[in-house]
Amino acid sequence: MRPTVRRRWLLGALAALAACALGARCEFLLGPRLPEAPDCLLMPLDSYWHASVENLPVHPRSDAWVASIGARDPVHPDFGAGLWQGGPIGIPYTTAGAETSAVPVSFYYEDESDPGPYPIPEDAPVEGGPDATGDRHVLVVDRDACVLYELFDAHPEPDGSWSAGSGAIFDLLGYGLRPDGWTSADAAGLPILPGLVRYEEVAAGLVAHAIRFTAPRTQRAYVWPARHFASSSTDPELPPMGAWFRLKASVDLADFSPQTRPIVRALRRYGMILADNGSPWFLSGVPDPRWDNDILRELRTLRGADFEAVDTSGLPIDPDSAQIR
Numbered sequence: 001m002r003p004t005v006r007r008r009w010l011l012g013a014l015a016a017l018a019a020c021a022l023g024a025r026c027e028f029l030l031g032p033r034l035p036e037a038p039d040c041l042l043m044p045l046d047s048y049w050h051a052s053v054e055n056l057p058v059h060p061r062s063d064a065w066v067a068s069i070g071a072r073d074p075v076h077p078d079f080g081a082g083l084w085q086g087g088p089i090g091i092p093y094t095t096a097g098a099e100t101s102a103v104p105v106s107f108y109y110e111d112e113s114d115p116g117p118y119p120i121p122e123d124a125p126v127e128g129g130p131d132a133t134g135d136r137h138v139l140v141v142d143r144d145a146c147v148l149y150e151l152f153d154a155h156p157e158p159d160g161s162w163s164a165g166s167g168a169i170f171d172l173l174g175y176g177l178r179p180d181g182w183t184s185a186d187a188a189g190l191p192i193l194p195g196l197v198r199y200e201e202v203a204a205g206l207v208a209h210a211i212r213f214t215a216p217r218t219q220r221a222y223v224w225p226a227r228h229f230a231s232s233s234t235d236p237e238l239p240p241m242g243a244w245f246r247l248k249a250s251v252d253l254a255d256f257s258p259q260t261r262p263i264v265r266a267l268r269r270y271g272m273i274l275a276d277n278g279s280p281w282f283l284s285g286v287p288d289p290r291w292d293n294d295i296l297r298e299l300r301t302l303r304g305a306d307f308e309a310v311d312t313s314g315l316p317i318d319p320d321s322a323q324i325r
Contacts, residue, residue, distance in 0.1 A: 021303075032208055035200055036095040037143035039174050042194045042209070047175060047211045047322040048225045049194045053246050062309035065239040069215045070280040075302040077263075078284025080293040087129030088287035093139035093193055094124050097099040100142075105151065112182040112228075118149045118169075120162060126154060128144060132220050135276075138186055139166075139193050141165075146172040150185035150192055174323040178227040186212075187276040188241035189227030195273060197263055198283035204257070207266035213279030215239060224316050230277055239274055245307045246271035254295075254318040260298045267302075271310065280304065 053318040079090030102117035138154040153165035168184035171282030219238040226242025
């Protein structure tokens with residue numbers, strides 16, 4: 001770990017210890033991190049990704065937003081083992097280090113993208129596989145600098161460079177948001193990786209962050225922590241980007257197996273953040289051969305009506321910061 005990164009990590013750890021001393025729950029003191037990048041937190045513990053929303057007030061438009069997404073529609077785990085239509089199920093990621101050459105990237109949304117070069121390994125996985133026609137996200141963590149690089153609609157070029165729709169760079173130990181009105185590799189202008197469900201955390205019994213999800217129709221608006229919209233509709237009955245939902249307390253966690261219970265528990269405590277347009281209640285995660293797809297289907301017993309939108313207006317310290325109170 002480089003000294004500058006170590007100092008930043010220690011500051012975050014000290015802040016977490018202070019919170020514990022004040023009575024906060026400390027079950028994830030070390031924080032979510034990738035096994036390939038153990039020195040890097042997936043965002044600070046006092047960032048919005050790790051905010052507990054269990055006791056926040058229900059949003060006044062909760063019923064309308066749930067109805068617009070689909071009160072009867074099931075939750076769908078958009079991740080798993082094996083292949084779907086020739087590609088892995090979920091959004092993969094990879095890591096890079098000092099040995100990884102940074103390559104130029106050209107963007108067709110250049111005005112809202114962070115310029116390259118990006119440290120993309122030659123074998124970097126593309127969402128959906130190399131021949132995919134979907135979002136084609138590419139996620140790379142610089143494990144030495146603790147910096148996250150994300151691309152949307154990414155394509156490798158014959159000369160070793162890449163082209164993409166948009167790209168964003170995030171300091172994994174910082175509180176920076178995208179400039180107001182900017183997209184990222186995601187429609188809402190948020191980082192993708194911190195909101196993905198990963199097998200390792202489920203196997204450890206604790207998903208300690210909010211989860212990324214999609215909805216078929218959204219509003220031409222966004223709320224903190226989102227920075228960008230992806231709609232032409234001004235209908236207030238539709239949720240804006242960044243809308244936050246949690247699982248209702250009435251849902252019995254005992255009905256779920258050990259592989260799905262940590263996910264369901266996270267949906268209650270940390271909730272899920274609307275980050276892109278897509279199928280209703282699709283939860284995002286990382287593909288992994290260790291997932292049991294049959295067990296993951298237990299999540300489909302949850303319906304939209306099992307969720308409620310929450311009012312997060314009291315969480316941010318500053319509207320231009322990811323840090324929470």
